[in-house]
Amino acid sequence: DAGVTQSPTHLIKTRGQQVTLRCSPKSGHDTVSWYQQALGQGPQFIFQYYEEEERQRGNFPDRFSGHQFPNYSSELNVNALLLGDSALYLCASSRPGSSYNEQFFGPGTRLTVL
Amino acid sequence: AQSVTQLGSHVSVSEGALVLLRCNYSSSVPPYLFWYVQYPNQGLQLLLKYTTGATLVKGINGFEAEFKKSETSFHLTKPSAHMSDAAEYFCAVGSGNTPLVFGKGTRLSVIA
Numbered sequence: 239d240a241g242v243t244q245s246p247t248h249l250i251k252t253r254g255q256q257v258t259l260r261c262s263p264k265s266g267h268d269t270v271s272w273y274q275q276a277l278g279q280g281p282q283f284i285f286q287y288y289e290e291e292e293r294q295r296g297n298f299p300d301r302f303s304g305h306q307f308p309n310y311s312s313e314l315n316v317n318a319l320l321l322g323d324s325a326l327y328l329c330a331s332s333r334p335g336s337s338y339n340e341q342f343f344g345p346g347t348r349l350t351v352l
Numbered sequence: 353a354q355s356v357t358q359l360g361s362h363v364s365v366s367e368g369a370l371v372l373l374r375c376n377y378s379s380s381v382p383p384y385l386f387w388y389v390q391y392p393n394q395g396l397q398l399l400l401k402y403t404t405g406a407t408l409v410k411g412i413n414g415f416e417a418e419f420k421k422s423e424t425s426f427h428l429t430k431p432s433a434h435m436s437d438a439a440e441y442f443c444a445v446g447s448g449n450t451p452l453v454f455g456k457g458t459r460l461s462v463i464a
Binding site: 242271278279280281282283286294296328330339340341342343344345346 | 356384388393394395396397398401403442444446448450451452453454455456457
């Protein structure tokens with residue numbers, strides 16, 4: 239049983255560019271959450287997707303957007319990249335009804351903005 | 353609002369010694385509390401969680417934590433450290449249907 243998978247593993251972009259990160263949830267999970275983990279910090283909640291809609295959102299600007307597909311996979315899009323967007327982006331999935339109590343995290347995508 | 357404070361960004365112990373990682377939380381509603389471990393270049397792995405019921409929670413790899421409401425604490429302990437315990441540890445607070453709020457993490461080093 240594959241766990242949460244994320245792609246790509248690493249990504250280098252320049253300021254002003256746009257980026258798309260992808261996440262496939264653990265089998266049987268229908269809810270996907272995205273977190274940003276800056277260097278030396280704990281993860282910060284960006285948003286959560288359920289039934290293809292954004293259900294909750296953290297304190298992140300509109301440059302951060304997402305999407306969930308019918309197969310429950312998800313994308314995180316970041317527009318107009320800033321140097322401060324450099325971080326590890328983590329995807330977490332949870333099974334129906336468990337929301338944040340039983341989240342399984344993927345290995346993350348390391349984004350570097352130059 | 354909820355918040356977490358992890359005391360000590362870096363803790364160093366000898367192999368076989370007691371591990372104690374401190375976590376204090378703030379929450380206006382009954383909290384759910386979590387400890388996660390992160391190994392280099394990996395995602396987060398859940399060690400243990402407290403939602404309701406017994407306040408002493410046992411997790412994987414010999415770790416346990418005790419929820420103390422009066423002290424607003426949820427410290428993580430392990431009786432005997434192993435080299436493989438070296439990692440970053442994160443405490444987090446939630447309340448079931450709200451996103452987790454993480455602390456800044458504590459890096460555990462184990463000295464042979």
